[in-house]
Amino acid sequence: MFRDLYLASLTTINSLNSKTCNQIEKYEDGVKWKFLEHKGPYFPPGYQPLPDDVKFYYNGKPVKLSLPAEEVALFFAQMVDHEYTTKEVFRNNFFKDWRKEMTLEERQLIMDLNKCDFGELHAMHIKKVEARKNLSKEEKLVKANQKIVDEYGYCVLDHHRERIGNFKIEPPGLFRGRGDHPKQGMLKKRIQPEDVIINCSKGSRIPEPPAGHRWKEVRHDSTVTWLASWTENVQGSCKYVMLNANSKLKGEKDWEKYEVARKLKTCVDAIRAQYQEDLKSKQMGTRQRAVALYFIDKLALRAGNEKEEGETADTVGCCSLRVEHITLHDTLDGQKCVVEFDFLGKDCIRYYNKVPVTKRVFKNLKLFMENKQEGDDLFDRLNTQTLNKHLSSLMPGLTAKVFRTYNASITLQQQLKELGNMKENVAEKLLSYNRANRAVAILCNHQRAPPKTFEQSMANLQAKIDSRKEQLDLAKKELKQAKKEAKGSSDNNVVEKKKKAVQRCEEQLLKMEVQATDREENKQIALSTSKLNYLDPRISVAWCKNMEVPLDKIYNKTLRDKFAWAIDMTEHDFVF
DNA sequence: GTCCTGACTTAGCAACGGCGTC
């Protein structure tokens, strides 16, 4: 995949368990692995045991916890005002794992989480957060942190110095699975150097493990893009240290992704014709595949791999839909053949939609649901492997995911064409862009929790609009008066001044009203996900050029870096 | 064909920090 990888440097934040540690060192930078004794364990950087006046209480009595148990208690204490800690599953998992870190005596004493009082630990945490907020820039070690990024945040790939995306090892803490995750609250353990695999070129400088320690393995695999990896203990999955999105390697992959989606554009009509035909197939499997493809294409559903029951939250995608996730209505709200979808998708985000479908799709769905009950798969003859195998036979590189990219990008392009108006000012053009972006976000079901301060900030903005309206009325009156007074006079200066004031007021009012509309429409919709992952950046770059809108109005610095390849190559006549 | 795993992309949340307003 790449020829010549040199890992310039790599470091990990946080260190090892401290079970037998007998010495505490305070670290200025809080980053490098630090080792206390040649054969001893690591200690968390900067970790200080609880001061004497901060106590943990069990059943109303103060208890001095051993160091590992104390650290895990702090993880919980930091979260006590979060909804997580009210959930039974979270509490049970936490308590079970916490007890594993306790000494025998502690385990015999601490039997019930409800009798634990983390109040003082939590107060200490809040105090620390507040204290940090009040620090100056220098005290916050901004420069020191930058030095760490300079030293450890880069690698050399094909002779180019490239930024690493996540060069810090994930610190220990409590697992925050989304939704009703059965493993939420479990202890995410501290990663040791002995857990970490380093991947770098043969002959390159191998990063030094901390003194007295060794890496799990050093390998030289140029077929993969990761620089280091480890296995996390909660789900047993691999975690990787990889390059930043602005690297050449990631940029090339991004470009390839959009090129495959563009290629789909050339054969999508034939593919659609084929799955329409397959809806009539005698083979049940083929019909199911056709209906699934219809959903993936029309509704931009995800493929929906099977998941191991009890290991993760109960979420589904297209192929894993169950009969309880759809309701069929012969007629609904004056429309015929309506399918009502209601299920939890990725990240436990609810997908709720009422969609009129063709008669044939509707008839097939009725057939698939015959003699089935809650819990049964809707598409029992289909899985993502067979679906993708079929798709790749229709077009090289075609998978279910490509439809999402294709439909997202083509929707943006069409919407921009429909909504765009060269005569508008920049604020109005941006509203049109955001509306096009929003159409995509709705299609892909990219939601967000409404900001906590939403109602208040809308009220503030409305108050500003009202006050500006009053100013405008006043300015108009003053203009009228000035015109009256200037009648017959050759001096038009006052009138011109008042005219400009009216104009300025109108512009400001329009800008605020546009902002209010945009914000309201965006309340529960996340635009960033589609912008980052689904919309071919060349469409946006070309639009900016054609509409004479500065690119930084739609792409922030991070996005401009990520899409540098598109910014460099795109002309105004680009068509997706 | 199915199951499992590794590698990679996609996703939302929360902390941070810059900037406008008073």
Next chain:
DNA sequence: GACGCCGTTGCTAAGTCAGGAC
């Protein structure tokens, strides 16, 4: 200069998909 708002950034969970083993 203080304050609050909101866009940006970092973090890491949760998906997709290919390939290998059986």
